């Protein structure tokens with residue numbers, strides 16, 4: 001088990017655009033494992049993106065506690081979205097803050113898994129929200145940029 005240090009919202013790294021992964025090396029596999037350890041640490045998160053641990057690569061993982069369990073996305077690309085949902089979000093890189101964010105109700109996304117195999121996933125509700133939140137991190141976008149009412153509130157519970 002290896003925890004990585006979290007990059008927080010005031011660090012310029014969290015605002016960078018991430019580069020695609022060219023080759024899935026042992027270093028990338030270790031990164032995926034460490035990201036999961038970091039996300040699950042004290043049960044804090046339901047998703048984490050590589051830039052949140054200081055690696056500017058297009059990788060994120062999610063586990064919203066549904067039947068999918070842990071899902072790893074390398075070089076993800078959102079193919080389709082539809083509908084709309086508004087709910088509160090949080091983020092491991094933005095501790096103690098929450099706000100309401102509008103997201104698609106449905107997303108279709110393709111990515112590579114850790115074996116370099118392409119997969120397509122259709123997600124709804126919380127999983128769709130989480131995927132959009134994490135995918136935004138790869139372009140330096142934070143959920144607080146998208147507050148529906150422009151307000152940021154104090155949070156005390158689940159973060160992703």
Ligand code: ZN
Nearest residue numbers: 091092093160
């Ligand atoms: Zn986040």
